[in-house]
Amino acid sequence: MLAQRISLLSDSGTAAAREAVGLAAAEGRSIIDLGTGEVIIEPPASVREGAIIAINAGTNRYTNSIGLPPLRKAVAEKLAAETGIGWNIDDIVITAGAKQALLNAALTVLNPGDEVIIIRPYWPTFPSQVRLAGATPVFVDAPAPTYVPDIAAIRAAVTPHTKAIIINSPNNPTGAVYRRTTLQAIGELALNYQLWIISDECYSSFVFTGVRHESIVMAHPGVRSRTILVNAFSKELAITGWRLGYFAAPPEVVSASRKLQSHTTSNANVIAQHAILHHLKFGDGSFEQRMHQRLSDARNAGLRILAGLKDVVPAAADGSFFFYLDLSRLFSALPTAVPARSAEDIARFLLEKSGVGCVSGSSFGDANGLRLSFGAPPDELEPGLKRVVDFLNSLKNRQAAA
Ligand code: PLP
Numbered sequence: 301m302l303a304q305r306i307s308l309l310s311d312s313g314t315a316a317a318r319e320a321v322g323l324a325a326a327e328g329r330s331i332i333d334l335g336t337g338e339v340i341i342e343p344p345a346s347v348r349e350g351a352i353i354a355i356n357a358g359t360n361r362y363t364n365s366i367g368l369p370p371l372r373k374a375v376a377e378k379l380a381a382e383t384g385i386g387w388n389i390d391d392i393v394i395t396a397g398a399k400q401a402l403l404n405a406a407l408t409v410l411n412p413g414d415e416v417i418i419i420r421p422y423w424p425t426f427p428s429q430v431r432l433a434g435a436t437p438v439f440v441d442a443p444a445p446t447y448v449p450d451i452a453a454i455r456a457a458v459t460p461h462t463k464a465i466i467i468n469s470p471n472n473p474t475g476a477v478y479r480r481t482t483l484q485a486i487g488e489l490a491l492n493y494q495l496w497i498i499s500d501e502c503y504s505s506f507v508f509t510g511v512r513h514e515s516i517v518m519a520h521p522g523v524r525s526r527t528i529l530v531n532a533f534s535k536e537l538a539i540t541g542w543r544l545g546y547f548a549a550p551p552e553v554v555s556a557s558r559k560l561q562s563h564t565t566s567n568a569n570v571i572a573q574h575a576i577l578h579h580l581k582f583g584d585g586s587f588e589q590r591m592h593q594r595l596s597d598a599r600n601a602g603l604r605i606l607a608g609l610k611d612v613v614p615a616a617a618d619g620s621f622f623f624y625l626d627l628s629r630l631f632s633a634l635p636t637a638v639p640a641r642s643a644e645d646i647a648r649f650l651l652e653k654s655g656v657g658c659v660s661g662s663s664f665g666d667a668n669g670l671r672l673s674f675g676a677p678p679d680e681l682e683p684g685l686k687r688v689v690d691f692l693n694s695l696k697n698r699q700a701a702a
Pocket residue numbers: 337396397398399400423468472500502532533534535540544545
């Protein structure tokens with residue numbers, strides 16, 4: 301008999317989508333995978349070089365549980381440069397990816413019985429981790445087409461049990477980037493109700509529409525003492541498998557994490573820590589520039605193709621690297637004989653009939669959404685999106701077989 305907490309965890313929809321693509325490819329079918337949550341590109345030379353130097357130097361020992369001090373200092377300097385706010389080494393914890401940073405946050409500030417506001421569509425790890433900490437997720441919808449939450453709706457969800465709010469801008473899956481006024485209003489609300497803010501800013505380097513990413517602590521400096529600002533190198537440097545993330549937080553959260561990590565993972569992988577430190581010292585910024593340009597070109601090309609959709613308006617994809625389609629109008633336009641009634645059906649048919657992998661919005665708490673990644677290899681993105689457009693546009697004319 302397993303522990304009850306395991307039953308609180310939902311199966312990962314993104315992992316299921318990845319598996320389905322793998323199975324279809326193993327059958328010898330030509331599959332274009334637009335479901336992936338990472339940019340398919342080689343990581344920067346300076347990161348690889350840093351890892352090799354560390355390995356050749358025989359680096360092998362545990363580090364301080366919250367990270368190598370020089371790396372924490374370098375991350376504090378990076379964050380200071382990006383936010384225009386002073387951070388120092390004592391504010392920073394190095395983690396095994398943003399996921400561990402978020403779990404630390406949940407385990408550090410939540411008690412059983414607490415409620416946590418999560419904006420829907422949501423990245424599915426948020427509610428799972430909240431439940432693991434014994435607390436209850438309370439969802440507030442951020443509706444299409446902007447996918448930006450309404451402050452009145454957030455306020456209406458606050459109860460005497462509300463302990464925290466989790467925000468994620470730039471957003472996975474919707475690509476929404478919250479503007480200063482929204483962040484200020486969320487900050488004000490958190491102050492009024494004394495909530496913790498867990499701000500996941502993993503996609504902060506990917507904003508495309510001339511708007512700058514703004515952290516909530518920039519928009520509302522007054523919330524710094526109640527904010528856990530989570531970020532990672534996973535997406536920014538295309539090293540999802542290396543497991544290197546961090547967070548900046550008030551001293552009590554930092555020292556709680558020191559204890560937590562010392563009893564869980566001990567420390568983030570030492571080679572990855574040295575590699576990132578090397579990159580932060582010697583990287584010339586060209587990889588980040590190239591990555592941004594590639595994604596920006598992919599976004600523009602993709603939006604041009606998606607403009608051919610008849611009953612679907614894609615979200616603006618202001619940030620992150622996802623096109624998020626709201627299929628609700630398409631569903632209402634479909635004849636009843638067509639058995640595609642949810643995004644899950646569409647994702648399944650797209651894989652079966654058009655050989656394109658994508659992620660159904662149901663993985664993110666939204667039965668009408670479809671997530672397509674423009675982090676896919678450039679030569680696959682355009683044919684993949686054309687197949688999606690052709691398939692969705694053909695649905696109205698299809699009969700029962702879909
Ligand atoms: N937060 C969000 C919003 C994500 O989309 C992801 C990964 O997909 C993560 C956190 C996890 O990042 P990491 O791989 O650094 O743990």
